[in-house]
Amino acid sequence: KAGWSDLDVRAVDTVRVLAADAVQKVGNGHPGTAMSLAPVAYLLFQNVMRIDPNDEHWLGRDRFVLSCGHSSLTQYIQLYLSGYGLELDDLKALRTWGSKTPGHPEVHHTTGVEITTGPLGSGLASAVGMAFAQRRQRGLFDPDAKKGTSPFDHHIWVIASDGDIMEGVTHEASALAGHQELGNLTVIYDQNTISIEDKTEISFSEDVGARYAAYGWNVVEIDWRKDGDGATYVEDVDALLAACEKSRDATKPTIIVLRTIIAWPSPTKQDTGKSHGSALGSDEIAGLKEVLGFDPKKTFEVSRDVITHTRKVKARGKALHKEWDKRYAAWRKGNAEGAALLDRLVSQELPAGLDKAVPSFPADPKGIATRAASGKVLGALAEVVPELWGGSADLAESNNTTMEGQPSFIPASKQTREWSGGPYGRTLHFGIREFGMGLILNGIALEGLMRPYGGTFLVFSDYMRAAVRLAAIQELPVTFVWTHDSIGLGEDGPTHQPIEHLASLRAIPGFEVVRPADANETAAAWVQILKNAKPVGLCLSRQALPTQDPKVAGKISNVGxxxxxxxxxxxxxxxxxxxxxxxxxxxxxxxxxxxxxxxxxxxxxxxxxxxxxxxxxxxxxxxxxxxxxxxxxxxxxxxxxxxxxxxxxxxxxxxxxxxxxxxxxxxxxxxxxxxxxxxxxxxxxxx
Amino acid sequence: KAGWSDLDVRAVDTVRVLAADAVQKVGNGHPGTAMSLAPVAYLLFQNVMRIDPNDEHWLGRDRFVLSCGHSSLTQYIQLYLSGYGLELDDLKALRTWGSKTPGHPEVHHTTGVEITTGPLGSGLASAVGMAFAQRRQRGLFDPDAKKGTSPFDHHIWVIASDGDIMEGVTHEASALAGHQELGNLTVIYDQNTISIEDKTEISFSEDVGARYAAYGWNVVEIDWRKDGDGATYVEDVDALLAACEKSRDATKPTIIVLRTIIAWPSPTKQDTGKSHGSALGSDEIAGLKEVLGFDPKKTFEVSRDVITHTRKVKARGKALHKEWDKRYAAWRKGNAEGAALLDRLVSQELPAGLDKAVPSFPADPKGIATRAASGKVLGALAEVVPELWGGSADLAESNNTTMEGQPSFIPASKQTREWSGGPYGRTLHFGIREFGMGLILNGIALEGLMRPYGGTFLVFSDYMRAAVRLAAIQELPVTFVWTHDSIGLGEDGPTHQPIEHLASLRAIPGFEVVRPADANETAAAWVQILKNAKPVGLCLSRQALPTQDPKVAGKISNVGxxxxxxxxxxxxxxxxxxxxxxxxxxxxxxxxxxxxxxxxxxxxxxxxxxxxxxxxxxxxxxxxxxxxxxxxxxxxxxxxxxxxxxxxxxxxxxxxxxxxxxxxxxxxxxxxxxxxxxxxxxxxxxx
The missing domain is CATH 3.40.50.920 (Rossmann fold)
Structure with missing residues (x-):
C-alpha cells in the first residue's frame, strides 16, 4: 500500500494545478495528461523507483521513460518535487527560449531526463533497448548474482499513451520485448482514450491487453474510470503500486493498462481533446483550483509543507544509494577485472591498441565487399571491445554483422538450430523490424555503457529514419550498418536499391555518413567510428571492391x-x-x-x-x-x-x-x- | 471443394519446378516460398479470384497483392499459367535487364501486377488502402445495392509472409482494417517460420492469430504442417478454399494463418533459410524433380496439357466479365450522373472550372497560415472534385485536412461525439499511424479512381518515408499534406521541427516538394497538384504568412x-x-x-x-x-x-x-x- 498522507494528496493536486498554470502562462502546451497522470508519476517517483535525485548518474538507478513526451510537465514537475534541481521558475519558463523545460523532455539538457521523447512510440521502443542493455551489462559484470542482489540490477519504467500504442514501432519493440522475456521492463499505459481528434474510438478499437498478451507480456488492467463517469472516478493508487511492485519480480515485461480520465478533475474540459493540447483558459483553471481547494487567484501555488515533504525522496534516495554502494564495493573487491572494465566504460574511454586490433588487407585488384571486410573487422574487435555488440534486422549473413563465435542474446529456450546463446549473449536478432531496431539501439546507448550497432540494407534506412534522427538529436554513439549501398545490390531491383539515401542521410544534422572504398578503409572507418562515439551510418557494398594500396587507403589517419x-x-x-x-x-x-x-x-x-x-x-x-x-x-x-x-x-x-x-x-x-x-x-x- | 484434377496437381507441381529452375538459371533469387505457395497462388488464380486475364483493367476485378514481393515468382508463374501475357521466356529472363520479370513485382511494368511490392509490410498495408477505396467507390456510385450485387463490389486478396507480419506498418494498417470492419479484405498469411536468419523463432514468438483477433479480424488457422514433419505434410486446399469463400461474405477482414513448409518438397532444403533467398543448386533441383515425377535433365518443363488446362481461366474470366457487363450496363442506365462521373475518373480527367473553384485571397500583410489556406481550398474543392478525399494521422485540426461538412469514413457504430459519418464517408481518420497512412493512401490511389491525401507534421514524414518512396516508384497521384514545415512550429521544440526534411524529400526521384509562400500560392498549388497527378508533398506553415499581391502570387500559371x-x-x-x-x-x-x-x-x-x-x-x-x-x-x-x-x-x-x-x-x-x-x-x- 502506498499509505499516502494528506500531504501526498495535496502534493498530487499541486501537480495538477502547476500543470494547468504552466501551460496557461506560456499559452500553449499539453495540460490534460499531466493533470490526470499526476498520481501515477508521483507514485513512481515517491514510492516505486529506485532513484537518487542527488546523483542523476548513479549506476544503479532505475530508468524513467516518458514515452508521451508531449506531457513533459509530468516529468518536469516530479523532477521539481523530488529535488533534481528544477525549481518553480523553471516551470514558469516552460517552452521558452533557453529554459530547462522545453516542449518535450531532452536528455543532456535537463537533469534527471534520461531520454529525449516526443515522437510517439519512440520512448517505449527505446525503453526496450534500455532493458536489453541492463541485461547485457549484468551478464558482462555480474552474471552469477541472484536476481535482485546485483548492483547491476535495475528496472525500466515507462509511461506510454494511446498514441504510443498505435504507432507501429511499439508493435515491433513490444513483440521483441515479449520474445526476450524482459522482466526488467514495466509500461504503464495511460489509456485515457483521448487524442487530438478527441475520442480515440474514431480510429482505435483494438483490445490492447489481448494484443500485449499475444506478445507474451504480463497484462494488468486497472480501471479508474469504472463506468466512465468522472463523478465516480477513483484513483486507486494502491492497485497501481501493487501492480508495479509485482512487475519488478516478473519474468516477462509487464503492461499495466490504466484507464484514466484526461484532465481530471477539470470541471468542463476533463475527458476532452481540447484539454490534450491547449491551455485550459483562466476560467477553467479557476474552477479546477476551486475543486481542489486551491486559491483561484493564485498561480504556481506550492505550499512549503508540500515541497518539504516531497523532497524527502532525496534522503530516501541517498539511503538507497548508500546501501547500493556497499554491494557495489563488495562486487568491485571480488571482480578486479570487471571493475577495471567498468571504470573504462564509465569514463567512455576505448581500450588501448585499437588501431592494431583491426586486420589489414593486402592490395588486391579483385578485393572483397566492404560488408565482408566489416564482418572481419567486427570479429577482430570482439575480444578487444566487449562493449561493442549488435546484430541485424534478419539480414545477419547479408549485413555481416555477426561477430564470429559470439553467442546470441536470447532466452535459452528460444535458441534455434542456427543460433545458440543465452540471456547474456551478444549477437542481436531484431527480426524484420528496422525501426524497432533503431530505437532499441538508441536505448542501449542511452544506458551509457555500451556501443551498439545494427544492420539492414541501406534502402531500409527509410524505415528507421525517425530513429536515426533521434540518435542524432541525442548525440548517441550508435552505429547503423547499412549494406547493399547502391545499385550494386543488383537483381532485387528498384525497391531495394538506394538512390537518394546517402544524400538524405547526410542532410540530418549531427549525423555522419561513412562510405569506405575498400577493405582497409572499412577497418580504419570502424576505428574512427569507435573513437568519435557519435551517431553514424556505415554504408557498405554488396559487391567486391578492389583493395587499394594499404599504405594509403589503409591509414586510419587518412580515413579519419x-x-x-x-x-x-x-x-x-x-x-x-x-x-x-x-x-x-x-x-x-x-x-x-x-x-x-x-x-x-x-x-x-x-x-x-x-x-x-x-x-x-x-x-x-x-x-x-x-x-x-x-x-x-x-x-x-x-x-x-x-x-x-x-x-x-x-x-x-x-x-x-x-x-x-x-x-x-x-x-x-x-x-x-x-x-x-x-x-x-x-x-x-x-x- | 476445389475439385482439382490430376492436371491441376501437375500444374501446381509445375509451378514448383519452374520456380526452382528460374532462380537457378539467373543464379539468385527466392525459390523456396514460390514452391510452397504454389497451391495457394494457384487456388487463388484458378478457383477464388474474380479476374479476367483478357482485361487487366476490368473495373470489377478482384485485386491480388503479393506482400512478400521477394517471392515474385509466385505471381509471375500464375500470370503465365492463367494467360496474362507472360510466357516461359519471360520466366527464363527472371531478374535480368529489361525483362518483364524483375526481382520484385512492379506495377505498370508487368501486365496483371497491381502493385509494386518488396519492402516488407508495404503490400499488406496498401491492400488495406485498396479495401478503403473499394468501399468509398461503391458508396460514391452504388451505395444502395445489396452486398455482392453491385458492379463495384470486389475483393482484395493478399498473400503475406512472416516478415510482413513482423513489420510495424502492418500493425498500423491491420489495426485500422479491423477498426474499419473491412469485410472486403482477406490475408493469407504464409506462416512458414523461416526467414533469412533461418527459424523465425530466434526473434518471433508472438501469437499472431490472437493479435489479429485483438484487432477485430476473423482469424482462421489452417495447419498443413501438422506435427511439423515434411513426411506428413498435407496441402489441404479444400480447407483453404472454404476459408477464402467464407471470407468473401464476412463483415470483418479475415486473416488465414496458414502453416506451411518452405520449399516443400525439396528433398534436403525444405524448411531451411537457405531455400528462402538462394538458388537451390542443380543437385537439389534434380532431387526435387524426381520427387515430383519430372525429368531431372529438363528445365522449364511445362506440358502442353498443363498450360492448356490452366489457361481456361481466360474463358472463365471472360464469362465472369460478361456477366458483370450486364450488371454494369444496368447500373449505367439507372445512373447517368454517376456514369458520367465514373467515365471522367476512369479517363483520369479533371472536372472543368477547377481554376475558378478555388478561393482567392486579398493582399494582406498579416495573412493566414498556408495550412489554414489549404483547409479553405479543400473545402472549396469538396463539391467539385468528389474523387478527392483524405484525412490526417490524428492531426485533423492542425493539418486542416478536413473538408468542412463531409462525413467521416467510419462504421456507423464507431462515430464519436466529434465525428459523424458512415461506411461511405469521406474524411479519413488514421489515428497516430503515419506510415500506415502513407501506404493506405498508396493503396487507394492504386485502385485507380480516387485522389487521396493525408496529413501529418512535416517532421513525421520520417515515419512514413518508405511509403513516400513507394508512391514515387509507382508514380501514384497521392498528396502528402505536411504542415508545421519549419522551426516556425515553435514551442514543441527540436523533435518536432523539420530541418533536413525539405532537402531529404527533394532527394527522392520522381517526387515533388511544394512549399507555397502564401494563401494564394496554396490555392494555385492545389490546382496544379490535381492537374499533375503525381506523388507530391505539400509543405505548409503553422504560422500566419503575409498574403502577397494576388495578381502575381495568386496566378496558377506562375505557381505551376x-x-x-x-x-x-x-x-x-x-x-x-x-x-x-x-x-x-x-x-x-x-x-x-x-x-x-x-x-x-x-x-x-x-x-x-x-x-x-x-x-x-x-x-x-x-x-x-x-x-x-x-x-x-x-x-x-x-x-x-x-x-x-x-x-x-x-x-x-x-x-x-x-x-x-x-x-x-x-x-x-x-x-x-x-x-x-x-x-x-x-x-x-x-x-
Missing amino acids: KGAYILREASSGTPDVILIATGSEVGLAMAAADTLEKGKIATRVVSMPCREWFETQTKGYQEKVLPAAVKARVSVEAGVPMGWRDVVGDAGEIVGIDHFGASADAATLFREFGFTPEKVVAAAKRSI | KGAYILREASSGTPDVILIATGSEVGLAMAAADTLEKGKIATRVVSMPCREWFETQTKGYQEKVLPAAVKARVSVEAGVPMGWRDVVGDAGEIVGIDHFGASADAATLFREFGFTPEKVVAAAKRSI
Missing part, C-alpha cells in the same frame, strides 16, 4: 580525416580532381588511368566521410582540394544532391537521379553511366 | 512553373536575386525593401517547387534566373543542402544546419538568423 589523396596526379599539380566515395573510388582510379594516359594530370580523392572532412582545418582541406583547381568531378552512385558544394560551378557530378532496375550489378553500372569513359568525359568537360 | 518573379528589381536588371520558398518569401520581400532603399536593385523569386521549375524551358529558367546575375541568395528555413545548384559559387545560402529549439517562432527565427538583416548581409556578400 574524411577525405584524402588516394592517388596524386603525375605532374603533382592536377589538371583535374576526381572525388569519389565507396564503390566508385575504384571507378575513379580506372578513369584516372585513362586520363593520365591522355596526358591529363589527375588526382583521385577518396572521400569516405564528408562530415569528417568538414571538421578538418582549412589548410588540410585546401591541400586535398586546392581552390585553384576548378576542374573537379564527383563520382558516387547516388543522387547528385549536395555535390555541387564540392565540385563548384565548373565541376561535373556523376550520379544517378532516377530509380534503379532489376539486373546484375555490372549491367546496371554500365547502363546507368558509371563507367570510366563517362567519368573521363565528365573530367574533360570540367577542364 | 515552380518559380517566378514575385517582385522585380527597381532597375529591371537586378544586382542580386533573392530566391525563397514558403514562409521565407515574406522575409525575402522585407530584405528586398531594405536593399532597394540602399540602391541595390533586388529581384525576389518565389520558388514553391524546384521540381516543377526544373521541367520548364531553358528560356523561362533564364528569364527567372539569368545566368549573368551571379549574386544570388537562397532563403529557406531548412538545411542548405541542394541550394548551391541554384545560387552558384558566388551565391549565399541562408539556411539552418542544426536542430531547432523550444521557443516561440519569432524568437527562433531571430536567434537562428532568419532576419531581413541577415539576408541583406548575405546579399551584399554575394554581390
Whole structure:
C-alpha cells in the first residue's frame, strides 16, 4: 500500500494545478495528461523507483521513460518535487527560449531526463533497448548474482499513451520485448482514450491487453474510470503500486493498462481533446483550483509543507544509494577485472591498441565487399571491445554483422538450430523490424555503457529514419550498418536499391555518413567510428571492391580525416580532381588511368566521410582540394544532391537521379553511366 | 471443394519446378516460398479470384497483392499459367535487364501486377488502402445495392509472409482494417517460420492469430504442417478454399494463418533459410524433380496439357466479365450522373472550372497560415472534385485536412461525439499511424479512381518515408499534406521541427516538394497538384504568412512553373536575386525593401517547387534566373543542402544546419538568423 498522507494528496493536486498554470502562462502546451497522470508519476517517483535525485548518474538507478513526451510537465514537475534541481521558475519558463523545460523532455539538457521523447512510440521502443542493455551489462559484470542482489540490477519504467500504442514501432519493440522475456521492463499505459481528434474510438478499437498478451507480456488492467463517469472516478493508487511492485519480480515485461480520465478533475474540459493540447483558459483553471481547494487567484501555488515533504525522496534516495554502494564495493573487491572494465566504460574511454586490433588487407585488384571486410573487422574487435555488440534486422549473413563465435542474446529456450546463446549473449536478432531496431539501439546507448550497432540494407534506412534522427538529436554513439549501398545490390531491383539515401542521410544534422572504398578503409572507418562515439551510418557494398594500396587507403589517419589523396596526379599539380566515395573510388582510379594516359594530370580523392572532412582545418582541406583547381568531378552512385558544394560551378557530378532496375550489378553500372569513359568525359568537360 | 484434377496437381507441381529452375538459371533469387505457395497462388488464380486475364483493367476485378514481393515468382508463374501475357521466356529472363520479370513485382511494368511490392509490410498495408477505396467507390456510385450485387463490389486478396507480419506498418494498417470492419479484405498469411536468419523463432514468438483477433479480424488457422514433419505434410486446399469463400461474405477482414513448409518438397532444403533467398543448386533441383515425377535433365518443363488446362481461366474470366457487363450496363442506365462521373475518373480527367473553384485571397500583410489556406481550398474543392478525399494521422485540426461538412469514413457504430459519418464517408481518420497512412493512401490511389491525401507534421514524414518512396516508384497521384514545415512550429521544440526534411524529400526521384509562400500560392498549388497527378508533398506553415499581391502570387500559371518573379528589381536588371520558398518569401520581400532603399536593385523569386521549375524551358529558367546575375541568395528555413545548384559559387545560402529549439517562432527565427538583416548581409556578400 502506498499509505499516502494528506500531504501526498495535496502534493498530487499541486501537480495538477502547476500543470494547468504552466501551460496557461506560456499559452500553449499539453495540460490534460499531466493533470490526470499526476498520481501515477508521483507514485513512481515517491514510492516505486529506485532513484537518487542527488546523483542523476548513479549506476544503479532505475530508468524513467516518458514515452508521451508531449506531457513533459509530468516529468518536469516530479523532477521539481523530488529535488533534481528544477525549481518553480523553471516551470514558469516552460517552452521558452533557453529554459530547462522545453516542449518535450531532452536528455543532456535537463537533469534527471534520461531520454529525449516526443515522437510517439519512440520512448517505449527505446525503453526496450534500455532493458536489453541492463541485461547485457549484468551478464558482462555480474552474471552469477541472484536476481535482485546485483548492483547491476535495475528496472525500466515507462509511461506510454494511446498514441504510443498505435504507432507501429511499439508493435515491433513490444513483440521483441515479449520474445526476450524482459522482466526488467514495466509500461504503464495511460489509456485515457483521448487524442487530438478527441475520442480515440474514431480510429482505435483494438483490445490492447489481448494484443500485449499475444506478445507474451504480463497484462494488468486497472480501471479508474469504472463506468466512465468522472463523478465516480477513483484513483486507486494502491492497485497501481501493487501492480508495479509485482512487475519488478516478473519474468516477462509487464503492461499495466490504466484507464484514466484526461484532465481530471477539470470541471468542463476533463475527458476532452481540447484539454490534450491547449491551455485550459483562466476560467477553467479557476474552477479546477476551486475543486481542489486551491486559491483561484493564485498561480504556481506550492505550499512549503508540500515541497518539504516531497523532497524527502532525496534522503530516501541517498539511503538507497548508500546501501547500493556497499554491494557495489563488495562486487568491485571480488571482480578486479570487471571493475577495471567498468571504470573504462564509465569514463567512455576505448581500450588501448585499437588501431592494431583491426586486420589489414593486402592490395588486391579483385578485393572483397566492404560488408565482408566489416564482418572481419567486427570479429577482430570482439575480444578487444566487449562493449561493442549488435546484430541485424534478419539480414545477419547479408549485413555481416555477426561477430564470429559470439553467442546470441536470447532466452535459452528460444535458441534455434542456427543460433545458440543465452540471456547474456551478444549477437542481436531484431527480426524484420528496422525501426524497432533503431530505437532499441538508441536505448542501449542511452544506458551509457555500451556501443551498439545494427544492420539492414541501406534502402531500409527509410524505415528507421525517425530513429536515426533521434540518435542524432541525442548525440548517441550508435552505429547503423547499412549494406547493399547502391545499385550494386543488383537483381532485387528498384525497391531495394538506394538512390537518394546517402544524400538524405547526410542532410540530418549531427549525423555522419561513412562510405569506405575498400577493405582497409572499412577497418580504419570502424576505428574512427569507435573513437568519435557519435551517431553514424556505415554504408557498405554488396559487391567486391578492389583493395587499394594499404599504405594509403589503409591509414586510419587518412580515413579519419574524411577525405584524402588516394592517388596524386603525375605532374603533382592536377589538371583535374576526381572525388569519389565507396564503390566508385575504384571507378575513379580506372578513369584516372585513362586520363593520365591522355596526358591529363589527375588526382583521385577518396572521400569516405564528408562530415569528417568538414571538421578538418582549412589548410588540410585546401591541400586535398586546392581552390585553384576548378576542374573537379564527383563520382558516387547516388543522387547528385549536395555535390555541387564540392565540385563548384565548373565541376561535373556523376550520379544517378532516377530509380534503379532489376539486373546484375555490372549491367546496371554500365547502363546507368558509371563507367570510366563517362567519368573521363565528365573530367574533360570540367577542364 | 476445389475439385482439382490430376492436371491441376501437375500444374501446381509445375509451378514448383519452374520456380526452382528460374532462380537457378539467373543464379539468385527466392525459390523456396514460390514452391510452397504454389497451391495457394494457384487456388487463388484458378478457383477464388474474380479476374479476367483478357482485361487487366476490368473495373470489377478482384485485386491480388503479393506482400512478400521477394517471392515474385509466385505471381509471375500464375500470370503465365492463367494467360496474362507472360510466357516461359519471360520466366527464363527472371531478374535480368529489361525483362518483364524483375526481382520484385512492379506495377505498370508487368501486365496483371497491381502493385509494386518488396519492402516488407508495404503490400499488406496498401491492400488495406485498396479495401478503403473499394468501399468509398461503391458508396460514391452504388451505395444502395445489396452486398455482392453491385458492379463495384470486389475483393482484395493478399498473400503475406512472416516478415510482413513482423513489420510495424502492418500493425498500423491491420489495426485500422479491423477498426474499419473491412469485410472486403482477406490475408493469407504464409506462416512458414523461416526467414533469412533461418527459424523465425530466434526473434518471433508472438501469437499472431490472437493479435489479429485483438484487432477485430476473423482469424482462421489452417495447419498443413501438422506435427511439423515434411513426411506428413498435407496441402489441404479444400480447407483453404472454404476459408477464402467464407471470407468473401464476412463483415470483418479475415486473416488465414496458414502453416506451411518452405520449399516443400525439396528433398534436403525444405524448411531451411537457405531455400528462402538462394538458388537451390542443380543437385537439389534434380532431387526435387524426381520427387515430383519430372525429368531431372529438363528445365522449364511445362506440358502442353498443363498450360492448356490452366489457361481456361481466360474463358472463365471472360464469362465472369460478361456477366458483370450486364450488371454494369444496368447500373449505367439507372445512373447517368454517376456514369458520367465514373467515365471522367476512369479517363483520369479533371472536372472543368477547377481554376475558378478555388478561393482567392486579398493582399494582406498579416495573412493566414498556408495550412489554414489549404483547409479553405479543400473545402472549396469538396463539391467539385468528389474523387478527392483524405484525412490526417490524428492531426485533423492542425493539418486542416478536413473538408468542412463531409462525413467521416467510419462504421456507423464507431462515430464519436466529434465525428459523424458512415461506411461511405469521406474524411479519413488514421489515428497516430503515419506510415500506415502513407501506404493506405498508396493503396487507394492504386485502385485507380480516387485522389487521396493525408496529413501529418512535416517532421513525421520520417515515419512514413518508405511509403513516400513507394508512391514515387509507382508514380501514384497521392498528396502528402505536411504542415508545421519549419522551426516556425515553435514551442514543441527540436523533435518536432523539420530541418533536413525539405532537402531529404527533394532527394527522392520522381517526387515533388511544394512549399507555397502564401494563401494564394496554396490555392494555385492545389490546382496544379490535381492537374499533375503525381506523388507530391505539400509543405505548409503553422504560422500566419503575409498574403502577397494576388495578381502575381495568386496566378496558377506562375505557381505551376515552380518559380517566378514575385517582385522585380527597381532597375529591371537586378544586382542580386533573392530566391525563397514558403514562409521565407515574406522575409525575402522585407530584405528586398531594405536593399532597394540602399540602391541595390533586388529581384525576389518565389520558388514553391524546384521540381516543377526544373521541367520548364531553358528560356523561362533564364528569364527567372539569368545566368549573368551571379549574386544570388537562397532563403529557406531548412538545411542548405541542394541550394548551391541554384545560387552558384558566388551565391549565399541562408539556411539552418542544426536542430531547432523550444521557443516561440519569432524568437527562433531571430536567434537562428532568419532576419531581413541577415539576408541583406548575405546579399551584399554575394554581390
